[in-house]
Amino acid sequence: MAAPTGEREVAESCVEWVSMEMVEAYCRRLHPTKPELAGRRIEAIGYQVGLQLAERYTKERPRFTDHLEAIKFICKDFWVEIFKKQVDNLKTNHRGVFVLQDNQFRWLTHISLDSPLYNGDRVTLETSLSNNAVMAARAAGQYLYFPCGLIRGALTNLGVPCDVSAEVANLPACSFIIRIKA
Amino acid sequence: MIACVAVVGQQNNPLFIESFTEGEDELKFHYIVHCSLDVIQEKVSNPKKTGSAMNETFLGLLYPTEDYKVYGYLTNTRVKFLLVTTDQDVRDIDVRNFFRRFHAAYVDAVSNPFHVPGKRIISKAFTERVGAIVKSFGAPTT
Numbered sequence: 001m002a003a004p005t006g007e008r009e010v011a012e013s014c015v016e017w018v019s020m021e022m023v024e025a026y027c028r029r030l031h032p033t034k035p036e037l038a039g040r041r042i043e044a045i046g047y048q049v050g051l052q053l054a055e056r057y058t059k060e061r062p063r064f065t066d067h068l069e070a071i072k073f074i075c076k077d078f079w080v081e082i083f084k085k086q087v088d089n090l091k092t093n094h095r096g097v098f099v100l101q102d103n104q105f106r107w108l109t110h111i112s113l114d115s116p117l118y119n120g121d122r123v124t125l126e127t128s129l130s131n132n133a134v135m136a137a138r139a140a141g142q143y144l145y146f147p148c149g150l151i152r153g154a155l156t157n158l159g160v161p162c163d164v165s166a167e168v169a170n171l172p173a174c175s176f177i178i179r180i181k182a
Numbered sequence: 183m184i185a186c187v188a189v190v191g192q193q194n195n196p197l198f199i200e201s202f203t204e205g206e207d208e209l210k211f212h213y214i215v216h217c218s219l220d221v222i223q224e225k226v227s228n229p230k231k232t233g234s235a236m237n238e239t240f241l242g243l244l245y246p247t248e249d250y251k252v253y254g255y256l257t258n259t260r261v262k263f264l265l266v267t268t269d270q271d272v273r274d275i276d277v278r279n280f281f282r283r284f285h286a287a288y289v290d291a292v293s294n295p296f297h298v299p300g301k302r303i304i305s306k307a308f309t310e311r312v313g314a315i316v317k318s319f320g321a322p323t324t
Contacts, residue, residue, distance in 0.1 A: 052293045058258035059285055062238055157259045 046149020054154035070158040096180035108172040137168040186211040186266040198303045255281040287311040
């Protein structure tokens, strides 16, 4: 029987719960009145983790030749290591802005929407559904601070200084916008 | 016999430097490591002239002085590892193996949440691991 490689493993649910609890702690307990500050703190944690993960996942690889190679690495190997899938779509305007789109972002798949109040009227059902979706999209933004930090940390360590922001269109699809600093 | 190993960060700041010979002047190794950084810079900017591949991590022999040989390795994150050895007949494969294990130890040390990126590595576990790798350097492989 083949022996395991000796690497220790952690249940994925632990990672998801820690990240959810981190958002909870920073946004509701520590800085309830300053969501921006909470977001920046979480992003800073993600930045350091991204730095360290970039070291680990580029260990065996030859060096990257340009920014595009580094971004492709993020979309493929880095995403696969962390989220077990590749990024679904990569767009660029060739002027230093890249959009990474993930149609099934792993850490957002377990967010559920409230069932809408239905009092028999179809019109109100539809509006309340779409209201729910909009509110959910806004709330889900908090859970994306950490992944933004991850991407920013990894790219900075690979020599690509940048800014990263995220948008949620409909759960669980989201996109990350990377702006390379000149 | 390995004389010294060093880790130099992205801004050419020293992160870790350890010498393994007693009685030698430590400052001399600092100086040798510093000079080798210039050679690394040259190799990275002129790949065709110096013959090494553009994106190889292992840079090979950098700087032979009369007593020592210096080997270099550049990671994807622009961190440089340097190995100063007194052996006269060092096998290429031995040095590559050394750097592979050293890289693994470095990644583990940097993943420490208490390590501040860009500052010196002060982990005792890292120092011990490096000591073990250095001891087993050059051991005959079957």
